[in-house]
Amino acid sequence: MAMKINDIPPEGLTLELKQKLDLFDTGTASTAFTSILSIRPMGAGAFHIKGRVQADPELECSRCLKVFLYHSDTELDITLAPEKALGTAPEYELGQSELDVEFYRGEEIEPLDLVKEQLLITVPMVPLHRPDCKGLCSVCGTDLNETDCGCKKDNPGEFGAFSVLKDLLKK
Numbered sequence: 001m002a003m004k005i006n007d008i009p010p011e012g013l014t015l016e017l018k019q020k021l022d023l024f025d026t027g028t029a030s031t032a033f034t035s036i037l038s039i040r041p042m043g044a045g046a047f048h049i050k051g052r053v054q055a056d057p058e059l060e061c062s063r064c065l066k067v068f069l070y071h072s073d074t075e076l077d078i079t080l081a082p083e084k085a086l087g088t089a090p091e092y093e094l095g096q097s098e099l100d101v102e103f104y105r106g107e108e109i110e111p112l113d114l115v116k117e118q119l120l121i122t123v124p125m126v127p128l129h130r131p132d133c134k135g136l137c138s139v140c141g142t143d144l145n146e147t148d149c150g151c152k153k154d155n156p157g158e159f160g161a162f163s164v165l166k167d168l169l170k171k
């Protein structure tokens, strides 16, 4: 999958990817994505990489733990510079924020890494399967999106602890 930088012609190339990757390092490449990247040499070993990445990674809702597909459609626009230029070649950073400059090591670049990184930026830190997810009842664990269990929820944490205490006292 890695590309030798010497194989990239001076006029650049367009790379179309349609495959799966291991987005969350789980050991299985389970996230299908499509991407079109234009890779253009900028001289001195640097490349301008621009394109689009689309994927639907599986996420777990942080409130109800349901697994759902998150639609991600994102634009990528970065400068990829050789790592040896790090700190010595400020020209790569002119006119760009440092965030847009990535570095590669050796004689190869790995487009999959760029796709992966770009997708990880778009995935929410606290995923919700829908914005108004009601979550699980903190007392009995019922999925409140499906049914209302009727537990008192004004102060669910305390109520839960209290009911456990009551059960203990009964014994």
Ligand SMILES: [Zn+2]
Binding pocket: 061, 062, 063, 064, 065, 066, 128, 129, 130, 133, 134, 135
């Ligand atoms: Zn949810």
Ligand SMILES: [Zn+2]
Binding pocket: 137, 138, 139, 140, 141, 142, 149, 150, 151
């Ligand atoms: Zn409940």
